[in-house]
Amino acid sequence: MELPFAEAYKIKMVEPLRKSTREEREQWIKEADYNLFQLKSDQVYIDCLTDSGTGAMSDRQWAAMMMGDESYAGSSSFFQLKETITKITGFEYVIPTHQGRAAENVLFSHLVTAGAIVPGNSHFDTTKGHIESRKAFAVDCTVDEAKDTQLEVPFKGNVDPKKLEKVLAENADKVPFIIVTVTNNTAGGQPVSMQNLREVRAIADKYGKRVVFDSARFVENAYFIRTREEGYADKSIKEICKEMFSYADGMTMSSKKDGLVNMGGFIATHHEDWYEGAKRFCIPFEGFLTYGGMNGRDMAALAVGLDENTELETIETRIRQVQYLAAKLDEYGIPYQRPVGGHAIFVDADRVLDQIPKEEFPAQTLAIELYIEAGVRGCEIGYILADRDPVTRENRFGGLDLLRLCIARRVYTNNHMDVIAAALKNVYDRRHEITRGVKIVWETELMRHFTVKLERL
Ligand code: F0G
Numbered sequence: 306m307e308l309p310f311a312e313a314y315k316i317k318m319v320e321p322l323r324k325s326t327r328e329e330r331e332q333w334i335k336e337a338d339y340n341l342f343q344l345k346s347d348q349v350y351i352d353c354l355t356d357s358g359t360g361a362m363s364d365r366q367w368a369a370m371m372m373g374d375e376s377y378a379g380s381s382s383f384f385q386l387k388e389t390i391t392k393i394t395g396f397e398y399v400i401p402t403h404q405g406r407a408a409e410n411v412l413f414s415h416l417v418t419a420g421a422i423v424p425g426n427s428h429f430d431t432t433k434g435h436i437e438s439r440k441a442f443a444v445d446c447t448v449d450e451a452k453d454t455q456l457e458v459p460f461k462g463n464v465d466p467k468k469l470e471k472v473l474a475e476n477a478d479k480v481p482f483i484i485v486t487v488t489n490n491t492a493g494g495q496p497v498s499m500q501n502l503r504e505v506r507a508i509a510d511k512y513g514k515r516v517v518f519d520s521a522r523f524v525e526n527a528y529f530i531r532t533r534e535e536g537y538a539d540k541s542i543k544e545i546c547k548e549m550f551s552y553a554d555g556m557t558m559s560s561k562k563d564g565l566v567n568m569g570g571f572i573a574t575h576h577e578d579w580y581e582g583a584k585r586f587c588i589p590f591e592g593f594l595t596y597g598g599m600n601g602r603d604m605a606a607l608a609v610g611l612d613e614n615t616e617l618e619t620i621e622t623r624i625r626q627v628q629y630l631a632a633k634l635d636e637y638g639i640p641y642q643r644p645v646g647g648h649a650i651f652v653d654a655d656r657v658l659d660q661i662p663k664e665e666f667p668a669q670t671l672a673i674e675l676y677i678e679a680g681v682r683g684c685e686i687g688y689i690l691a692d693r694d695p696v697t698r699e700n701r702f703g704g705l706d707l708l709r710l711c712i713a714r715r716v717y718t719n720n721h722m723d724v725i726a727a728a729l730k731n732v733y734d735r736r737h738e739i740t741r742g743v744k745i746v747w748e749t750e751l752m753r754h755f756t757v758k759l760e761r762l
Contacts, residue, residue: 310625313618314715317364324350330677338758339673339743341682350680351721353710356648357521358404358561358568360714363613366565366606373602377593382601382608386571389608393543393615394550396573398580402591403598404570405521405559406431411590412517412557412572415582416481417441424472425484425519426464427451427491430690430752432484432519432557444472451492454642454653454705459533460498462489462526462646464505473512483509486519487526487549491686493707494522494646496529499537499548506552515554515576523549523556524563525647528620543615555579562648565610565714569599623647627712629719633726639733642707649711652729654687657736663688665742665762668706671732673761674739675708679728683710689745690754 325333325348337343346352352359374381387399402408413435417423421441428436428443436443446468451461464485473480485505489495509516527545531537537545550556555574560566572583584594591598599607613619624647631645634652642651654668661667668687675681687706694701710725732739747758 313622314363322350323347325680327677330680334673334676338746339669339761340754340757340759341672341676341684342755344676344682348680349676349682351717351725352682353649353712353725354682354684356562356711356713357559358566359711359716360561360565360567361716362565362567362606362610363715365613366609369605369609370602373600373605375601376595378595380595380601380604382604383595386604386608389611390571390573393546393611394556394573395547396550396555396575398574398577400572400580400583400587400591400594401597401599401604402570402572402587404561404568405519405557406435406570407591407598408557408559408570408572409435409519411586412555412579412583413439414586414590415579418481420479421481422472422476422479423482423484424469424480426462426486426489426497428484429486429490429519429521432486434752445491446472447489447492451489451495452705454493454640454651454656454707457643459529459644460496460501461642462487462492462495462497463501464497466501466504466508469505470508473508473514477512477514480512480514482515482517482554484517484519485553486521488522488529488647490521490648493642493651494525494648495642496526496533496647498534499530499545500534502549502552515579516552518550518553518556520556521559521562522647523558524614524620525624527615528617528624529647531617542617542620546615560607560610563611563614564607565614566603566607569603569607571597623712623714626717626719626722630710630712630722630726633722634729637726637730637733639729642705649709651686651705652683652708652710653705654708655706657733658739658742660737660740661742663702663706664700665744666706666759667742668708669759670739670742671708673743674732675728678732679724681710681725681728683708685709685754689757692751692753 419440424444433443560569640653640656654671658667669685686709691701741762743759
């Protein structure tokens with residue numbers, strides 16, 4: 306008989322989990338004003354809020370931490386990190402930053418000015434924030450297929466080349482660069498195909514523009530290219546990454562995802578002018594160029610993390626666990642963004658709680674129900690997160706209303722996946738009894754989801 310698939314690691318250190326009672330959870334979520342960001346982590350049994358900075362490091366990474374060089378200038382850990390980044394991406398200029406949004410801040414301080422237009426597949430919130438706060442415009446050129454959660458297409462994260470070409474044909478002089486997020490978090494952790502990256506490169510070249518990859522989950526993207534795109538099945542993950550980055554001019558990175566560390570980020574490019582320009586902002590915002598907001602030991606652990614995660618066994622173990630959970634939801638008939646992406650399941654809350662009006666925030670209601678059911682914490686990626694229209698102040702109900710269940714890297718076992726799926730099934734089975742949602746009683750103007758206060762109706 307064929308041997309089943311199993312994790313490419315064994316467990317060396319454990320952290321006990323605390324289970325709670327339904328009564329405790331009802332009390333805690335009420336005290337948190339029905340905002341899951343306001344819960345304490347020890348009030349959570351299985352935490353699926355994010356896959357960012359929540360992964361477990363390997364023995365090799367912990368060993369590297371001991372070897373880290375904490376120098377201000379000329380840190381040997383920085384050079385070790387730089388060498389690894391150059392080996393994987395081909396980019397020779399590297400600027401470390403304390404996390405992904407800091408990389409955006411430093412690079413965009415050099416590149417984005419008022420009135421600029423930055424097109425991309427779907428900008429992540431902080432990416433959009435760093436563009437809009439400079440009075441520039443982030444234009445999503447997402448493929449239409451991404452809006453239909455039930456459509457099975459392999460690369461729902463793609464840039465729509467026609468939409469991109471239109472932006473450039475009309476406003477080329479205002480575009481400082483194109484940004485492609487791999488994988489596309491906002492569209493459901495969906496990958497971008499190599500073919501699409503090539504197309505974007507060709508369009509960029511036609512208009513003389515440069516391309517940045519927001520690379521937080523670039524290894525997951527490479528895995529999907531290997532398994533879904535013709536011609537890549539026999540290539541190594543490192544070869545695929547190298548080809549992906551050959552179509553870009555530079556990258557911003559949140560190392561908290563595919564870097565397998567708990568904090569960190571960087572910018573990398575092969576253009577000296579971008580490096581020189583961004584350098585001026587790294588020093589005042591982040592720190593000197595050989596640490597940029599990171600400890601030497603963290604840079605050393607990141608170098609190992611990047612090398613480790615771009616090995617097939619590591620990334621395959623990760624994606625197979627997400628797919629394992631998705632298969633359970635298929636068994637129970639629970640709708641999510643299909644096919645499942647790299648880092649999370651995005652449950653289609655509008656379809657699950659279809660009797661709850663948009664004004665009562667179905668995805669947030671589902672997140673609360675799932676927490677009360679089993680202490681599983683997810684994250685609303687929906688109408689609360691979408692904020693209000695800056696001009697009309699109306700809620701933005703145009704997009705999808707999803708409950709994101711992120712899977713931390715190398716943290717939970719498939720038994721935990723079974724618990725998540727069973728808890729969700731229990732909520733799903735009583736969905737017709739959940740007829741009312743929540744209302745907002747206090748909110749901020751921007752990024753309200755972190756601090757919003759809610760009441761149950
Ligand atoms: N780009 C993408 C695609 C991201 O998903 C994130 C963070 C960032 C940039 C910013 O990186 O957090 O290191 O500053 N995403 C996290 C999430 C927060 O939960 O999806 P950061």
